[in-house]
Each structure stands twice: as C-alpha cells, then as structure tokens.
Amino acid sequence: MDIFVEKIVKKKMDSNDILIIRGTITLAVVLIGAIIFFLGPYGVSLFLCVGIAYLTYLIISSRKVEFEYAFTNGEIDIDKITNKKARKNLINVNCRELEIFAKADSEKLSRYLEEIEDRIMAASSLDSEDVYCFVAKKRSDDEDSKESKRVLVFFEPNEKMLKSIKIMIPGKVLE
Secondary structure, three states: OOOEEEEEEEOOOOHHHHHHHHHHHHHHHHHHHHHHHHHOOOOHHHHHHHHHHHHHHHHHHOOOEEEEEEEEOOEEEEEEEEOOOEEEEEEEEEHHHOOEEEEOOOHHHHHHHHHOOOEEEEOOOOOOOOOEEEEEEEEOOOOOOOOEEEEEEEEOOOHHHHHHHHHHOHHHEEO
8 A cells, every 4th residue: 555645834934034034125225226326227227226126036035935745655755845936855765764753852852963963954943843853864965975974854744644654663753
C-alpha cells in the first residue's frame, strides 16, 4: 500500500521580515527622490525609478514563503516556495536514515541543539506548538561531492504524516 501525505505551511512574518520590508521601501523612496532631484523627472531617471520600484517589489515579494512537506512511502521531501513561484528543495531523506525524531520542545533534544550547527527552519514559526524536528544526513549541494553532513530540520507535520513517520521508525521517536 502506497502512503502519500502532503502539507503546505505558510511562514509567519517575523521581525526580520518586517525590518527588511520597511528598510527596502525607505531606501527605494530615498533613491527615487534623489534621482528625481538630481536628474529631473524624465529620460534616464524614469527608467532608473522604474528599475528601483521593480527591485523593491522583488525584495518584498521574496519574503512571502511557504513550505511544502511531502511524505511518500517513507521519504520526507521538504521544499521552500517563494512568492508562490520559485521552488527549492531543502531536503529529501528516507525515514530510516533519521537519527532522531522528536517534538521541538523535547528535553532529550538539547544535546542535538548544541551539537549540530546546520539547521533547516521549515516551520511557520518556532513558537508554534506543532513543531517537530529530526536529525538527518544531507548530501552536499555540490553534485561532484559525495559528502553529507548532519542537519537539524524543524517542520510542522500533520497528524497523518506524524502517524506514518512513527510507524516507519518507532525506535527513533522521542516523546
């Protein structure tokens, strides 16, 4: 029997996102004002202003992030979707390769939090109650390299996905 579970989680705006958006808008307004003041409101300055406005739009829209989790027959696949257009695979791992699977606020997880520097934050917010994490080996992004490094992944699976993961790796699940 094939198992397929999918979930999409929208990342909540945090203080960094708000700071980047406000800073980008402020910088764009200052630059456009300076260009119009020094070059006048026609010709090349018009193209520069449109270019700055478009760049501002791109930066602001890049802060709209969603994460897609797909669990297929023991494979966990997590993708990052930016502005509902660009998709990037963050990790693809088989459940049997996981070192540990636990709720993010588990006390047994503290050793891994100190030990592993590489992290993938694929949750709406770390303050959410439903955040789980796992430790896995991630292959290097370089196609020629066969190295893999340990990574700590935070994500928010739904109940069906949790049940399926727990069935696949009962000995590695910490409560």
